[in-house]
Amino acid sequence: MRPQMRRQKAEGRRQKRFFLFLLSLSLHPLLFLLYPSLIFPLHPATAQTIQDRKVEADRLLQQGIQQIQTNQLPAAVQSLEQALTIYRQLQHRPGEGAALIGLGETNLRLGNVVKALELSQQALAIAKELNNPEMEKFARQVLQAAQIADNPQKREADRLLQQGTQQIQTNQLPAAVQSLEQALTLYRRLQHRAGEGAALIGLCETNLRLGNPAKALELSQQALAIAKELNSAEMEKLARQVLQAAQIATNPQKREADRLLQQGTQQIQTNQLQVAIQSLKQARTLYRQLKHRPGEGAALIGLGETNLRLGNIAKALELSQQAIAIAKELNNSEIEKLAQQVLDAAQQITNSNVPASFQKVEADRLLQQGIQQYQTSQFEAAFQSWQQALQIYRGIKARLGEGRVLSNLGLAYRAIGNYGKATEFHEQALAITREIKDRQGEGNALGNLGSAYFLLGNYSRATEFYEQHLTIAKQIKDRGGESNALDGLGLAYRALGNYGKAIEFHEQALAIAREIKDRQGEGNALGNLGLAYGALGNYGKAIEFHEQALAIAKQIKDRGGESSALDGLGLAYRDLGNYGKAIEFHEQALAITREIKNRQGEGNALGNLGSAYFLLGNYSRAIEFHEQALAITREIKNRQGEGSILGNLGVAYRTLGNYGKAIEFHEQALAIAREVKAREREGTNLGNLGLAYFSLGNYGKAIEFHEQALAVARQIKNQQGEGIALNNLGNALFKSGNLVVAIKTLMDGVATWELLRQTGAENDANKVSIFEQQTVTYRTLQKVLVAQNQPNAALEIAERGRARAFVELLAQRLSGQEATSLIPQAQQASMTLKGTKPPTLQEIQQIARAQNATLVQYSVIFDDFQIQGKEEARQSELYIWVIPPQDDITFRKVDLKPLWQQQNTNLAQLVVQSREGMGVRGRADVEVALSPEFLKRQQEKQTRNLKQLHQLLIAPIAPLLPQDPNQRVIFMPQGELFLVPFPALLDANGTALIEQHTILTAPSIQVLELTRQQRDRLTSRQSVAGKSLIVGNPTMPKVVTQLGDTPVQLSDLPGAKQEALAIAQLLNTQAITGQQATKTAIAQQMPNARLIHFATHGLLDDVKGLGVPGAIALAPAGNGQLNDGLLTAAEILEMKLNAELVVLSACDTGRGRITGDGVIGLSRSLITAGVPSIIVSLWKVPDDSTAFLMTEFYQNLQKTPDKAQALRQAMLTTKQKYPEPLNWAAFTLIGEAE
Structure with missing residues (x-):
């Protein structure tokens, strides 16, 4: 009710004064000032000039004192230093002492504690010399204050006081109590009474807000005693205010009257008018008994308002007039104003002529x-x-x-x-x-x-x-309404996981908004497009749209829209992993929401900051921001927002290992979701409760909650939620020992994910992004099948769970059914594409026979472990399947736990260490002279790492591999294993794997079958041999690899030019180098080439932010465009090539973004574009050895059509001349050998 609002405003003003007082204490630790009494009697001088100078010094001293009192501290220093100089020239010791005390005080306030100590010690010496007790007293006061200020305990006490003050302001009351109690302890230890008093007032205020009036009463009395002791009027005033508030609050009748008044107010707001009258009458009776006239007036106004709404006009007139009489008696203009409003409304209604x-x-x-x-x-x-x-x-x-x-x-x-x-x-x-x-x-x-x-x-x-x-x-x-409806449909389809459809609707909404010049609608549509592309993992596009939305918001001065766009940018950068940049944008959004007093937006920004800090691993900071957001959602009664923040707090506490606290928060969030009928949130919170109980080892309870989450997801047709619930339920069933039901549940989960990929994504990048979130289900299902002694079924799932987007894209290209905007999405989803169905066990064996090779499939398995009281997912086992061309499939598993339990490492780190041990560096790197001792240690480390990788990856299956070194072994790595230098792995005798086997790699078994079909297609098409395209050391472009960075000039590669010239001579063609090797020229020739060789820089970065990393550096055209000269993996993906072989002799071309769908990069794009065989580099290889190896390779290729054999022999020959693996082991053949 209005009187209640007035009282809250008054309370706010009192709190504001309180905060200012605490701030002034922390900024100015010295509470006394220099007064004119410090001007001591001066002895008369005989010479008139000396007297004049003495008068000037006294004037400067007095001026300095006044400047201290008015806080003009730099000016005070200047005045006092001039006075000090004159006093010293006159050898006037009393004046010198007074000036030194003033300078000590001023420096102390300015934070120059050391200087203040020095000056006060000098003043103290003069005081003792003059035997002047008053000067000595003031000098000691400054000295003691400086010594305290120099004390780290005092600084910490001030910091805690300041922190407690801020926590009160942001309603973090329990935290404020903790900070202020610590400050109080330190001030008491230091006997710093002013600080003690301030801390006591803060604690009193906090306890009063927390509903502990008795404690507040006790603390305010202590603060009042200190204020009187210090003769501090400001402290005494604040202490008395808090004391009075505590005394009133401790009166049970007053508390009950306030409660009834507040209850009546809420009942009016919710239109419960009859019960409101009852509450307000009881409040009025209690206020009258207490003779509390402001409360009585507030109750009368409330009763007048209620009767007015009920149509009791005469009663409303009577009550409002009584309230006006009380207001005049109290001289309270606010009560009078509110009562007059009720009276005016009643009088208007009584006028029948209205x-x-x-x-x-x-x-x-x-x-x-x-x-x-x-x-x-x-x-x-x-x-x-x-x-x-x-x-x-x-x-x-x-x-x-x-x-x-x-x-x-x-x-x-x-x-x-x-x-x-x-x-x-x-x-x-x-x-x-x-x-x-x-x-x-x-x-x-x-x-x-x-x-x-x-x-x-x-x-x-x-x-x-x-x-x-x-x-x-x-x-x-209604074009505006049409745009809004289309935007709504886009949001709904994005939530359903159908990102392609969502983008389509948002684009239509955007077109209409632009047509009708609805700038705000345009900004909304752009922001929604940013969110949709962000959900797909296309962060470059997401950022682009959010930036456009931000620009529009600024142009039309829509501060709310500006805040939303900044938050959108923060989310995109957060998902990109750039948490610092995300925090920067969320902080800007927060500042705007506070400026425009948008409390809901402020809560959203605080929540987003909490999420960013959570992902950064700073859980305490995350919890702090979420608690601030929670306070706002409760203040504005945003129940859905409150539930979301409670859920986030639950996740944070579960990550910290505090499962009890996590359950508490998730239960609160669940209750709110059910209250406001937010079914998706209900399902999410049920799932989070299941995860918390799972972490506690209570699998029965976990299963119960995951089953409820699954039921909710199915009821509201939330496929994403259904897939997550099935995954979590299957894992809990597995842990509980119910393997049969776990298998069925996880198979349902896999089916859900596969349906979602078909309906929710219409291009390759989208499918990769979706699949990235789903791989855990496939891995969990493999674990359960192996536990049930079904390793062959686990192999089918392992194959079914990798490179699916790649397989579908390849199959589309081969069948000519590539998705276009002209084909409706539903029709695309219903197409039965050749080769997209995951292979059965028999088909896998057929592929091995068709390849005439032994296939080796790896799968890295994770499990949940309790690490220092927290649940963490760690590598558990490595599954290996060996599929020979003729015999049965064999399964092996390797225990990976000792790596992190005993050696403080893991498989990924071991791969990195093996690369570092080989001294991997770039072509253009500067040679560094290394000592023989260092090289020896590096050699020993390299040998150890390569042997350990062999022990893990090869030794368990070594007897199953072919004994004939010319027979092919094709490795299907997973995750970090894509970066393993398989040819360089050493057995116990120090023999390299390349000496024992002919090695190839592939993203998956099914991709092998599709590259074989590509090869057959080329063989049938190309009756005439095409030309070779050899490119070396183009004029290097300037590149930007991260959005917003400054362009960097790539270095020249003279060795690459020599390599290209030598190979071109071998192949009887002309190498294209320097300025001739422009992107445009090379891209035009690529579709007609039978063999393509690139000797240039390769980049790993997603230079266009499209989710497809990798680029080949070619000569710029000089068109001024960003990254002019870069042929990106995304652009190659759109080409149709006819080359039988592409060799990427560029740096790191075999690497890329490792995803659940395999390595996304140059090799994947080239295979998709139609190339069946790719040779790539896993690291930057030195010029000389690269040129030698590539020359050997092409010479061998002229003798045999078997590319794998040609590469193996080239490696072995290079190894003899350049023994270090750095020089010969980087290259790998992906795809077809012939």
Whole structure:
């Protein structure tokens, strides 16, 4: 109620003064000032000039003292130093001492503690010399204050006081108590009474807010005693204020009266008018007994308002007049103003001549007032305004106005997270618009219902309402409404995981917004496109759209839109892994929300900051931001936001290993989700509770919650949620020992993920992004099958769970059914593409026979372990399957736990160490002279690492590999194993693997079959041999590898030019080098080449932010475009090539972004473009050995069509001349040998 609001404002002013006092204490630790009494009597001088100088010194001293008192500290230093100089020239010791004390005080305030110590010691010496007790007293005071300020304990006490003050301001009350109690302890230890008093006032304030009035009373009395002792008027004033508040709060009758007044206020706001009268009458009776006139006046105003709403006009007149009398008695203008408003309204209604049109004007005013309150997050005030408007509209039967108010009430309830209540109001509004045939209003109501159901997590229902809105908008040619409906559909489809469809709708919304010049709508559509591309993992595109949205918001001065765009940028950079940049954007968004007083936006920004710090691993900071966000959501009664933040806190505490706390938060979040009927959130919180109980080892409870989460996901048709629930449920069943049901559950999970990939993504990058999130289900299913002694079935799942997006893309290219914008997505999803079905065990064996090679498939398996009281996923085992061309499949597993349990490493680190041990460096790196001792140690480390990798990866299957070194072994690595230098692995005798076997690699077994089909396609097409395309050391471009970075000039590679010339001579063609090797020229020739060789720089980065990393450096065209001259993996992906072999003699061309779908990079793009055989480098290889190896390779290739044999022999020959693995082991053949 209004009187309550007035009291809250007064309380806010008192708190503000309190905070300022604490701040002043922390900034100015010295509480006394120099007064004129420090000017000591001076002896008269005989010479007039000396007397004049003495007068000038006294004036400067007095001026310096006044400047200290008015806080003009730099000016005070100047005045006092001039005075000190004159006093010293006159050898006037009393004046010198006074000036030194003043300078000590000033330096202390300026933070120059050491200088203050020095000056006060000098002053003390003079005081003792003059036997001047008053000077000695002041000098000692400054000295002691400086000594305290120089004390690290004092600095820590000040810091804790400042921290406690800020925590009170942000309502982190338990944390504030902790900070202030620590400060109090330190101040008492230091006997710093001023600090002690400030800390006591802070603790009193905090305890008062926490509902501990008895404690507050005790503390305020202690603070008051200190204030009197120090004769500090400001401290005494604050202590008395808090003491009085505590005394009132400890009176049980006063507390009950306040509670009843607050209850009555809330009952009015929720239209419970009869019970409001009862509450307010009881409050009035208690206030009268206490003779608390302000409370009585507030209760009378509330009773007047309630009677007015109930139509008891005469009673309202009487009560408001009584309230006015009390206000005048108290000389309280605020109570008088509020009472007069009730009186005026009652008098207007009693006037029977007031026409309905006048009442409508008042209702319209209240409607507009509510809108303004809503826009500034004053939701309670908006509710009150709209409820009053609703009563008037209904009284005069203004159905249009009634519908608009109901619609706004729905929006307000949506804003505070009460989506169930929001749908009720929007449904009432919809009924009225249909009754009065307001088609535009009907469309808006349908759109609002769509948004409410979207926020409830019922996306299919939301889609229905958005589609109805879209239909009406098209019928009445409401282009703005059409754009809004399309944007809503985009949001719903994104939530359903159908990102392609989402982008399509947002693009349509964007086009309409631009057509009708709706700049705000344009910004919204751009922001939504950014979110959709971010969900796909296409962060470059996401950032681009958010930046456009930000630019529009700035142009139209839409500070709210600006904040949203900054938050969107923060989310994109967060998902990109650039948490520092994310925090920077979220902080900017936070600043704007605070500037425009958008409390909901402020809570969102704080929550996003919490999430960024969580991903950064700074869990305490994450919890701090989430707690601030939680306080805001509770303040504005945003129940959905509150639930989300509680869920985030639960996740943070579970990560910290505090599972009890995590369960507590998730249970609170679940209760809120059910209260506001947010079904998706309900499912998420059920799943999080399942995970927390899983971490505790309570698998029965975990299964119970995951089953509930699964039921919710299926009810609301949330495929993503269903897949997650099935994965978690399957894992819990596995841990509980129920393997049969676990297998069925995880198989259902795999089926769910595969359906989602078909319907939710229409291009390769999208499918890769989606699959990246789903690989854990395939790995868990492998574990369960192996535990049930079904290793061959586990192999089928291992193959089914890798390179699926790659397989589908290759199959599309081969079948000519590549997805285009001309083919409807539903039709694309229904196509049965050749080769996309995962191979069965028999088909896997057939592929081994067709390749005439032994296939080796690896799978790295993780498990959950308790590490220092926290659950962590660590590498557990390595599964290896050997598929020979003729015999049965054999399964082996290797225990990886000793790596991290005993050696403090893991498989990924071991791979990195093996590369570092070989001294991997770039072509253009500077040679460094290394000592023989260092080289020896490096050699020993290299040998150890390569032997250990052999022991893990090869030794368990060595007897199963072919004995004939000319027979092929094709490795299908996983994850970090893609970077293993297989040819260089050493057995116990020091023999390299390349000496024993002919080695190839492939992303998966099924990809091998598809590259074989590519080879057959080329063989049938190419009756005439194509030319060779040899490129070496182009004129190097300038490149930007990270968004926003400065372009860097790539270095020249003269060795690469010599390599290209030598190979071109061998192949009887001309090498293209220097300025001739432009991207345009090379790209034009690539489709017609039979063999392509690149000797240039290779980049690992996703230079366009499209999710497809990797690029080949070619000569720039000089067009001024960013990264002019880079032929990117994404561009190669769109080509149609006819080469039988591409050799990437560039640096690191075999590397890329390792995903659940394999390595995304240059080799993958080239195979997709039609090339069946690729030779790539796993690291940067020295010039001489590269040129030698490549020359040997092409010479061998002229003798034999077997590329794998040609490469093996070239490696062995190079190894003889350049024995270090760095020089010969980097290259690997991917795909077909012949």
